[in-house]
Amino acid sequence: MPLTTIAGLEIDLVRKRMRSLRLTVYAGGRIRVAVPLQTPTAAVEQFVAARHAWIQKHQQQFATREPRPSLQYISGELHPYLGKAYELRVTSGPGRPRVLLDEFTAQLHLHVPAASTATERAAVLAAWYRQQLKQLIPTLLRQWEPVVGKEAASWGVKQMRTRWGTCNIGARRIWLNLELAKRPLPCLEYVVVHELTHLHERLHNARFWGLMDQFMPDWRTHKAELNRVHLAPGTPTDAD
Structure with missing residues (x-):
């Protein structure tokens, strides 16, 4: 999916049939914004900018989370x-x-x-x-x-x-x-x-x-x- 820059952040912007805007931060820091089809660009920019601090906080949380161990279920683990x-x-x-x-x-x-x-x-x-x-x-x-x-x-x-x-x-x-x-x-x-x-x-x-x-x-x-x-x-x- 191509990235677009909004409010200084690289965003996966998806336009689809939906009622409201939705923001998701994934492990690794990827940001996805899904918006209704006819949402003006200015409204998307305002939506992301208003949540800039929230995005950064959750990106930092993902960066510090414990990695999931690779387990073999053997003695000593x-x-x-x-x-x-x-x-x-x-x-x-x-x-x-x-x-x-x-x-x-x-x-x-x-x-x-x-x-x-x-x-x-x-x-x-x-x-x-x-x-x-x-x-x-x-x-x-x-x-x-x-x-x-x-x-x-x-x-x-x-x-x-x-x-x-x-x-x-x-x-x-x-x-x-x-x-x-x-x-x-x-x-x-x-x-x-x-x-x-x-x-x-x-x-x-x-x-x-x-x-x-x-x-x-x-x-x-x-x-x-x-x-x-x-x-x-x-x-x-x-x-x-």
Whole structure:
């Protein structure tokens, strides 16, 4: 896609059938602006110029984010759980595949069949992460639902590429990203509170963030910790 310079920035400018202008900053710093077909150039320039500081901030965040490690799921690798690094110890042999956490030695013991592949070992570890989250989340909901003043009708855990959590307001159902098992526990709490707060306010507007200040005054610290991590290559940060 050809680049154009707007407000001193190189922009991928896309004109398409849509109602409003949309700005996206991607990992690596690429900037994409999508606008309605008949939007005047002057309006696009004004839109980008008004968000110049926001763009620079998110480009800097991407530049300082932790790279995603290349994992082979072999002994000696470090794998995180609730923000702490554990050494993976792989044991091959008969029996049910399983993971055992040893807090004393800071090790994760992964028991798998002798012929298991890296993909199969990754699946066993992912299932363990999911199990851990499903044990933690009910307690966090019981803790935070009275604070927020809203209750989730249901919840689930799934792998998501671009979001730490989502909320279906109509169904009062929240989803939490499986990757949260790897981040510090306060980050998981932040996402739980964030999604519950959407049951008060759908949009990320001043009212929403004011409620977050009320329910969890230190939410910015936990959000900043999550922003250090790439969920997936090319994961964008959007400004609507």
